[in-house]
Amino acid sequence: MNTEFVIDINGSKASVYMQTGFFNHKDMAFPLHKHPMDEIHILLSGTAVLKCNKGEIALKEGDVLYVPASMLHTYQSFEKASKRMTFFIDCENHSQTVSKITFPQVVFSLLCKEIEEYVLKGKDGKLKPLLSYICSDFFGEEAKKALSPITNRELIIDDFFTGRYNSNVTLNDLSRELMLSNKQTERVVKKITGNTFSGELAKRRMDAAVVLTQTTKLPLAKISELVGYSSYSGFYKAYKRALKNSSGLSGK
DSSP, rough: EEEEEEEEEETTTEEEEGGGGSOOOOOOOOOBBOOOOOEEEEEEESSEEETTEEEEEEEEETTEEHHHHHHHOOEEOOOTOOOOEEEEEEEEOOOOOOOOEEOOOOHHHHHHHHHHHHHHHHHOOOTTHHHHHHHHSSSSSSGGGOOOOOHHHHHHHHHHHHHHSSSSSHHHHHHHHOOOHHHHHHHHHHHHHHSOHHHHHHHHHHHHHHHHHHHHHOOOHHHHTTTSSHHHHHHHHHHHHHHHHHHOOOOO
16 A cells, blocks of 8 residues: 655655555565665564665665665565565656665654554654655755656556566456556556556566576576566567667577
């Protein structure tokens, strides 16, 4: 579930989407994915390892990690008792640098209390000013952010492809989430992503496959399975097309 706040970041207004579904961690698969917005991860307890194109980043309780928009990333592991909170920052002029900071214990303890109060009891309290404080560390005065026109529908579509590109999903699945007909959904997906439903699904899968070929030693057959292809021949044809547009790739 995404909850929207409007906060001040160094004098500029920005929307922040709080992903409350991530408060209590449960064992789950974390496919390689990216978002159109900057993202902040707060590890409330336990430890975790996040992988992105900058390498592996170890996180412990109190760490806050900034992941730039459009950067592929995934959680490699989570301690079972861990809790985390994730926020999307809806801004323009995105940074391209991953940053991690550890907050002073007094600030972090207050943040944990305010997040728990909001998630479990719906009380806002000091959460908004604390989010402003956190974001001010990642967005400096020289790179003030302006509110960009991302809509809830765009969030639903991005969340859908981000979290489910490697499974057997259909246009009908997304239509149910958007509460639209298949025809309307196809039109909305085309407007927002520039692709048809099947085209966007194939693009997300191939984006992940390209990164896996560059950062792992997995055979293409295994990568095909990981990114959601049921047919290796279908994957390989798509991979070869991507290969033509990326001179840095090589087959395995």
